[in-house]
Amino acid sequence: MSEESSSPERANARNPWLFDTHELSRRPGSSLPLRRELPVETALGVPDVVEVPSGSTVTVDLLAESVVEGVLVSGTASARTEGQCSRCLDPVSGDVEVNVTELFAYPESTTDETTEEDEVSRIVDDWIDLEPMVRDAVVLALPLAPLCSEDCAGLCSGCGVKWADLEPGHGHETIDPRWAALVQRLEETPGGGTADGSNR
Numbered sequence: 751m752s753e754e755s756s757s758p759e760r761a762n763a764r765n766p767w768l769f770d771t772h773e774l775s776r777r778p779g780s781s782l783p784l785r786r787e788l789p790v791e792t793a794l795g796v797p798d799v800v801e802v803p804s805g806s807t808v809t810v811d812l813l814a815e816s817v818v819e820g821v822l823v824s825g826t827a828s829a830r831t832e833g834q835c836s837r838c839l840d841p842v843s844g845d846v847e848v849n850v851t852e853l854f855a856y857p858e859s860t861t862d863e864t865t866e867e868d869e870v871s872r873i874v875d876d877w878i879d880l881e882p883m884v885r886d887a888v889v890l891a892l893p894l895a896p897l898c899s900e901d902c903a904g905l906c907s908g909c910g911v912k913w914a915d916l917e918p919g920h921g922h923e924t925i926d927p928r929w930a931a932l933v934q935r936l937e938e939t940p941g942g943g944t945a946d947g948s949n950r
C-alpha cells in the first residue's frame with residue numbers, strides 16, 4: 751500500500767537471512783548475539799538422499815563481532831533433516847548441527863582490496879547475507895549415506911525386500927556368480943576335466 755513497503759531497505763529488514771550491520775557498533779570488539787529461525791525456501795541438500803526440506807527452518811545461534819576489517823560472524827546452525835536410509839530406503843529423519851565462522855569484509859577494507867570477489871564474503875550496502883554461509887555449511891555437514899540405524903541390514907539383493915522383514919534363513923535358489931562361471935566352464939569342457947592350464 752504505502753511506498754515504504756517497496757523500498758529495498760524495508761524488504762531487507764523483513765528478510766531474516768539478512769543482518770543489518772547498523773545494529774552493531776563499528777568499534778572493534780563490539781559484539782551482538784544473533785539468534786534466529788531462518789526459513790528454508792529452497793531445500794538444502796540432495797533430494798531423496800538427505801535434505802533440509804523447504805518450508806522448514808534453520809536455527810542459528812551466532813555472535814557478530816566488529817573487527818578492524820569487517821564483521822566476524824561465528825556460532826552454530828542447526829536444522830532437522832529428512833531423507834532415506836541408504837541401505838533399506840526407509841524414511842529417515844535426523845538433525846544436523848554445524849559450526850560456522852566467517853568474516854564479512856567492509857568495502858574498501860584491506861581485506862576487501864586484497865582478496866578476490868569469491869574468496870571472502872563482503873558487507874553489501876551495510877547488510878550481511880547469512881544465507882550462503884549457512885547454506886554451504888549445512889549442506890557440507892549432511893551425511894552422504896544416511897542410515898536408519900547403524901546396523902541396518904538393507905535389502906535382499908534377490909527380491910528387494912528388507913532383511914528386517916524377511917524370515918530367518920531367507921534366500922533364493924540362485925548360484926553364486928563365481929560358481930556359475932565355473933559350472934559353465936565345466937559344462938563346456940569335454941569330460942569335465944581341468945578347464946584350462948591356469949593353476950595359480
Ligand SMILES: [Zn+2]
Nearest residue numbers: 835838898902
Ligand atoms: Zn535402513
Ligand SMILES: [Zn+2]
Nearest residue numbers: 906908909910
Ligand atoms: Zn530375497
